[in-house]
Amino acid sequence: MHLLLLTALFFILWVSGCRGPIMPISNGSMSDLPSSALATVVWGQHKGAVGEAVTTLQQLGFRIVERSRLQQVFDEQKITLTHSTDDDAQLLKVGKILGAGSIVFVEIETSSSQTTRGFVNKYGGGMRSEMVTNASVSVRGVDVESGEVIWTGTAHYPSPINNPEAGIVYLTRSAVRRGLCPPWGWKNDAEGCDATKAFGTGVIGIHMDVKNMPEGRQLLVTAVRPNSPAEQAGFKAGDVILSCNGKSGFQTRMQYYAACKTDAGQPLTLQVKRGDKLTTISATAVSRTESQQ
Numbered sequence: 263m264h265l266l267l268l269t270a271l272f273f274i275l276w277v278s279g280c281r282g283p284i285m286p287i288s289n290g291s292m293s294d295l296p297s298s299a300l301a302t303v304v305w306g307q308h309k310g311a312v313g314e315a316v317t318t319l320q321q322l323g324f325r326i327v328e329r330s331r332l333q334q335v336f337d338e339q340k341i342t343l344t345h346s347t348d349d350d351a352q353l354l355k356v357g358k359i360l361g362a363g364s365i366v367f368v369e370i371e372t373s374s375s376q377t378t379r380g381f382v383n384k385y386g387g388g389m390r391s392e393m394v395t396n397a398s399v400s401v402r403g404v405d406v407e408s409g410e411v412i413w414t415g416t417a418h419y420p421s422p423i424n425n426p427e428a429g430i431v432y433l434t435r436s437a438v439r440r441g442l443c444p445p446w447g448w449k450n451d452a453e454g455c456d457a458t459k460a461f462g463t464g465v466i467g468i469h470m471d472v473k474n475m476p477e478g479r480q481l482l483v484t485a486v487r488p489n490s491p492a493e494q495a496g497f498k499a500g501d502v503i504l505s506c507n508g509k510s511g512f513q514t515r516m517q518y519y520a521a522c523k524t525d526a527g528q529p530l531t532l533q534v535k536r537g538d539k540l541t542t543i544s545a546t547a548v549s550r551t552e553s554q555q
Contacts, residue, residue, distance in 0.1 A: 285451055286433050288417040290440035294514040296403050296412055299469035299485050300363025301325045303332065305353055307345065308370045310427055311399060314434040315368050322442060327360055335359055350404075357406040363471075364412065366438075369400045370430055377422070394422035399433040401441055415441025444516060462523035464547025466530055467492040470503065470515055479513040483534070495545035501534040 296302070302324045306312040316326050335341070335356050343349045350367070357365050374395045398418035402411050415437035423429045439455055440448065447460025467490020473482045483501040486493050504510055506522035507530065524530050526549040533542050 288440040290415040292413040303365040306368030311434040395426040464526035466545040491545040505533040
């Protein structure tokens with residue numbers, strides 16, 4: 263009887279004190295895809311979170327401004343940050359000086375408390391007190407020229423964690439990836455973003471940006487990757503993209519990718535405006551890996 267009660271107690275302690283991995287819950291929104299052709303400034307107060315944001319953005323193909331270069335501009339411009347919302351305007355000013363396309367702000371919220379949990383080991387079981395933390399991470403990408411927030415990502419744990427530093431790093435990665443995933447490419451928090459579904463497997467090698475033209479907002483080719491299918495087909499920086507495979511009306515990069523994503527080996531036909539002339543150019547997409555070689 264005593265053995266049965268002891269076994270039941272250990273089971274209760276094990277259930278209350280031992281949990282499997284806690285998956286973060288994320289959310290995100292996007293008005294447009296940021297341009298990876300221009301450098302990005304990453305800013306925040308938590309060193310681990312900022313470092314993880316930089317790593318994740320670099321893995322996604324973004325060029326990051328070094329922190330030392332930021333400090334150099336702060337010194338040259340005699341800018342002193344106050345760690346308040348006023349810093350946003352100062353950082354946008356620095357971003358313009360550096361020629362950056364966007365600034366990614368990383369913000370952390372935590373609250374800690376003492377809790378009691380059950381435990382079991384080879385000697386028996388019992389209760390112990392430990393510090394746990396509720397943690398959440400919020401990231402937002404702000405366009406340097408317009409000051410508009412173009413994407414946001416958030417992530418938090420559904421229950422307190424006992425290793426907040428490692429948890430915040432993982433939350434940052436989840437928040438960045440969620441914020442930069444087009445809505446049609448997101449699967450779930452466990453599987454993340456399906457890049458193939460979001461962008462296709464192929465690229466032709468052009469960088470694009472949205473510009474305000476006399477005719478309205480239009481999608482402009484800002485750079486052509488050397489030795490790419492786009493360069494071989496004759497695309498040039500300054501070309502205005504009017505249509506892609508018969509689909510038109512693009513005012514954002516996100517609209518373009520939603521309509522014109524393609525897989526490696528498939529042709530892509532674009533109508534572009536170059537000066538006063540209209541021309542149609544076709545290129546066959548290659549894999550993303552091949553385009554980076």
